Amino acid sequence: PVASSLYGSRFLAGELGGSITHQCFYSTTPANKYERKYWCKIAANGVCYTIISSSSFISSEYQGRVALGDVPQNGTFTVTMTGLRSSDSGTYRCGIGSTNEGLYVSLNLTVLADAMMSRPTQLIQGELHGSVTVLCPSGDTQDDQKRFWCKVGRSICTLIASSDGYVGRRYQGRIVITPQDSSGASKVLINDLKKEDSGLYLCGTKGLRSQDSPQEVVLQVATASTIPRRAKFLSGAVGGSLSFQCHHDPKGTYEKKYVCRWKAGSCPVLLDDQGFVLESYRGRIQMSSSDPEHGSFTVLLRQLREEDAGWYWCGFRSGHTELTTSLRLLIHKG
Missing domain, CATH: 2.60.40.10 (Immunoglobulins)
Structure with missing residues (x-):
């Protein structure tokens, strides 16, 4: 059986005489990896006629101007069409399966005299x-x-x-x-x-x-994850203190480690490993210990207030990438 997850653009625009490259993304189950991949065009009678497939088929009218490349380990296959004609405009499917009715994503291709090139997915x-x-x-x-x-x-x-x-x-x-x-x-x-x-x-x-x-x-x-599921909730009492651990990949190198307070889709930094502490948290929050070998550091929050309740993030910055984890603080009165 083919696992039912396949994604791709819904709209494509190409230039007359130019080319388009379309990527289809699928979940990397064994069935998907080895199953036939295809690219077909829907005709007026509603049938999707194969243009190219990974079973070495190429429709005669597309010979020399269509190619299909499959990278099973990434879960992607790519279709490139060159020498675009006005008649290439229409509805296509990229799909997986022994027929053209199985698992697929439909998309519309428009061929224009001068098309705006879209960014690759x-x-x-x-x-x-x-x-x-x-x-x-x-x-x-x-x-x-x-x-x-x-x-x-x-x-x-x-x-x-x-x-x-x-x-x-x-x-x-x-x-x-x-x-x-x-x-x-x-x-x-x-x-x-x-x-x-x-x-x-x-x-x-x-x-x-x-x-x-x-x-x-x-x-x-x-879904085959190496990341353990950690506690999402922590509770403390007004006037008390609590500590929590922030975890990262022990093999990773990070130029900045920080804790921020999440609210409505933004996360202002409260403290970082370079000595910054947000004014309103001075004397109440600190990175109390660090264990790089096991990929963690501990944060201590003292003199808890009711308004401390909410979401907090641990963050680790490496170039453009940020590794983040979240936890929710519940504060009760004494």
């Missing part, structure tokens, strides 16, 4: 309970732009988080859209990954004057 792979970093395209730094992250469904893209503070219910405490850097780019950080987080997403900006073409992102969450 970004493939992000994460592990169950782990975290991912998605680099989002730079927007107009002059424009007051709202950054968004949404999940592509059959007909709509469901908003999950945006930079104005909206976060969907299932993502409370585990997603952040970072502020734009000097180039206008921002990151989407997600942790406590779940199997159902796998899918096709759009990451982009909406401004008052412009809307940039969003970045398509395929997120694959591997």
Whole structure:
């Protein structure tokens, strides 16, 4: 049986005489890896006629201008069509299976005299309970732009988080859209990954004057995870103190380790390993010990207040990537 997870763009635009490359992403089950991959076009009679398949078939009218490459270890196969003609416009399927009716994603190809080239889809792979970093395209730094992250469904893209503070219910405490850097780019950080987080997403900006073409992102969450499931909740009493551990890969090298306070999709840093402590937390919070060999450090929070209740993140920065974990603090009165 073929596992039912296959993702890919829903729309493609190509230029007359030019070429398009389309990527299909699938879960790397043994059945999917070795099953036939195909690319077909839907005719007026509703039948999807094969153009090319991994079984060495190429339709005679596409000879010399279509190629299919499969990378089973990554769970991707790529179709390239060159020498585009107006007649190539239409609905296609990329799919897996012995027939063209099995597991597939439909997409529309439009061939134009001069098409805007879209960005290639970004493939992000994460592990169950782990975290991912998605680099989002730079927007107009002059424009007051709202950054968004949404999940592509059959007909709509469901908003999950945006930079104005909206976060969907299932993502409370585990997603952040970072502020734009000097180039206008921002990151989407997600942790406590779940199997159902796998899918096709759009990451982009909406401004008052412009809307940039969003970045398509395929997120694959591997269920065979090496990351242990850790406690998500901690409780303490007003006036008391508590400590928690932040865990990272002991083999990783990180230029910055930090703790931040999550609220409405943003996470201001409270303290880091370079000596920074947020003014309002001075004397109350510290990194009490570090155990690099086992990949952890301990954070101590004293003189607990009711308003300390909420979500906290541990973060480890390595280049563009941030490894993050989240936990929720519950505070009760004495």
